[in-house]
Amino acid sequence: MRKIEIATSATIYKDIFELSSGDAMLMKKAIEARKTAYAPYSKFHVGAALLLENGEIILGNNQESAAYPSGMCAERVAVWKAGSSFPKVKIHALAISASSLIATVDKPVGPCGACRQTLSEYEINQKTPFKVIFMGEIGEIVVTESLLSLLPFSFDNSYL
Numbered sequence: 565m566r567k568i569e570i571a572t573s574a575t576i577y578k579d580i581f582e583l584s585s586g587d588a589m590l591m592k593k594a595i596e597a598r599k600t601a602y603a604p605y606s607k608f609h610v611g612a613a614l615l616l617e618n619g620e621i622i623l624g625n626n627q628e629s630a631a632y633p634s635g636m637c638a639e640r641v642a643v644w645k646a647g648s649s650f651p652k653v654k655i656h657a658l659a660i661s662a663s664s665l666i667a668t669v670d671k672p673v674g675p676c677g678a679c680r681q682t683l684s685e686y687e688i689n690q691k692t693p694f695k696v697i698f699m700g701e702i703g704e705i706v707v708t709e710s711l712l713s714l715l716p717f718s719f720d721n722s723y724l
């Protein structure tokens with residue numbers, strides 16, 4: 565047997581003012597997107613903003629359903645919008661922000677496991693990593709240089 569270590573790294577920023585101007589602009593778009601989330605059940609509002617290499621910014625937010633599992637996360641709403649409108653255009657960066665009507669979200673909210681899986685396929689297909697920038701409503705912001713760095717031992721189409 566052998567043990568391995570998988571290293572990943574992230575940069576933590578203390579707030580939006582510490583981000584580069586490009587990252588701050590994208591995060592502001594995610595914050596705006598969050599405000600029109602349809603989340604009457606969880607009251608947890610998530611916004612996602614994707615910057616594409618052609619300069620387009622694609623927004624998404626979570627959309628819930630009275631049949632709870634039928635809802636969808638902000639990140640997948642955004643990436644599927646991008647994939648359907650701009651199928652061959654690479655993603656440069658993804659920003660995510662979350663807030664709640666129940667309590668202040670003061671920790672960074674990363675994409676859920678299902679979103680990581682979905683997003684990873686876009687990163688693999690485009691053969692270029694994209695930056696992921698995420699925060700709650702207030703507090704620190706995490707920046708990673710790739711989606712796959714958030715998903716070690718991931719499943720992909722090479723297994724099929």
Ligand code: THU
Pocket residue numbers: 603606608609610625626627628635636637638639674675676679
């Ligand atoms: N949610 C997202 O939109 N993105 C995530 O990465 C985590 C969770 C949404 C799904 C659901 O509408 C609400 O947040 C509570 O889980």
